[in-house]
Amino acid sequence: MKMSSVSIESTTSGPYIRTAIDDLPPYSAGRSVRDAAGEGAAARTLLGLAANEGPYGPFPAATAAAAKQIENANLYPESGFRSLRRELAEFLGVDVARVAVGAGGIGLIHHLSVALLDEGSNIVTCTPTFHAYALDARKQGATTRTTPVRADGSYDLAAMLELIDERTRIVYVCNPNNPTGGIVGRQELLDFIDAVPASTTVVVDEAYFEYARSAGYPDTIADAAFARPNVVTLRTFSKAYGLAGLRVAYLVGSEALIGAVQKVQSNYEVTSVALAAARASLPDTEELARRIELNADGRRRLVEALDRLGFEPLEPHANFLYLRPGDGKAFAKALEAEGIIVRPANAMGDPSGVRITVGSPDQVTETIEALTRMVNASS
Known part of the structure; x- marks a missing residue:
């Protein structure tokens, strides 16, 4: 049977794409060793320190659990990720209805954006910070209102309050902040949340929670003062637990917010292998503590070296350091010439x-040796 074509006047020669998507810039990931090798750098050893990945791999128990689970890769993951959610709830001391699990922090940020943002709404955050907040807002037709971080790299909460209006749906507080490493304290964060309208969701991104050791740094899940209807905390297994390649993260918030996220996410978005690795990692607090101690010592050594070389890094509270040499790209290029990305x-x-x-x-x-060579080469 011959079908007649539908005649519709069109101003384009291809398929329709939403303007909010068509106008998005290409995603810019951090440069990796694979990128450099693809450009002919394979002949020399390169060390990738651009993505805040844990340097030690998964916990031994996670590796064993993942290897066992791969034998059942023909089966779908557990519906709703119930076992990991239940174990997280017990570990954190919260009701399981307040826990959502997703495919990495970026995946959960996307779900929050889909659930809470609409055309013409806005989010409020600081600059510089994690790129996914603004990117996912833009995908939903929302705009981003931003203010600079403070001199120590922490969020300027007072300045953020001035940006909130009746169309603000999400306020992001990255604590410690990525990429600067600055933190805001407990009372300051509580005062800020008190001042945010009840209709606006405050997302506290604690991807680097395990590394923060400052006495004033808040635990927004354990501290009941943060258990508000419009507050949700994001944490991940990607950093301290060494599972960045498996993509597992979680949210803790009110039942209303968690329920909204679960409505928009795919039922099987986290693989069974990732779930098994995360479940095996969670109870191994001894291994976690060992890695956090190693990070703290390495962080101290790097700060001392950078200070000695004249760079003045910001006070770090995560598994990375931040400095302002004046031209970040030029600095990165010079250090890559010494083998460090x-x-x-x-x-x-x-x-x-x-x-x-x-x-x-x-x-x-x-x-430290590469930084020293770089400085000596330029002097």
Whole structure:
């Protein structure tokens, strides 16, 4: 049977794409060792310290659990990720209805954006910070209102309050902030939340929670004062737990917010292998503590070296350091010539800045040696 074509006047020669999507800039990921090798750099050893990845791999128990689970890869993951949600709830001391699990922090940020943002709404955050907040807002037709971080790299909450209006749906507080590493304290954050309208959701992004050791740093899940209807906390297994390649993160918030996220997410978005690895990692607090201690020592060594070389990094509270050499791209290029790949912060809103991941003890030594060679070569 011959079908007649439908005659519709069109102003384009191809398929329709939403304007909000068509206008998006290409995603700019941090440069990796694979990128450099593809450009002919494979002949020399490169160390990738641009993505804040854990340097030690998964916990041993997670590796064993993932290897066992792969035998059942023909089966779909557990519906609703119930086992991991239940174990997280017990570990954190909250009701399971307040926990959502998703495919990495970026995946959960996307779900929050879909659930809470609409055309003409806005989000409020600081600059520089994690790129996904503004990117996902733009996908939903929302705009981003932003103000610079404070001199110490922490969020300027007072300035953010001035940006909130009746169309503000989400306020993001990255704590510690990526890429600067600054933190806001408990009382300051509580006062800020008190001042935010009840209709606006406050997302506290604690991707680097495990690394923060300052006495004033808040635990927004354990502290009942933060259990508000419009507050949700994001944490991940990607950093301290070494599971960045498996994509597992979680949210803790009110039942209303968690329910909204679960409505928009795919029922099977987290793989069974990732779920098994996360479940095996969670109870191993001894291994987690060992890695946090190694990170703290490496962080201290890098700060001392950078100070000695004349760079003045911001006070760090995560698994990375942030400095402002003036031209982040030029600094990163010069350090890559010495074998170390780091992340210039231009894509995150600060062309002057650069972020350096804290590696293993040997990698920290290698980084210090490369920084020293770079400085000597330019003098």
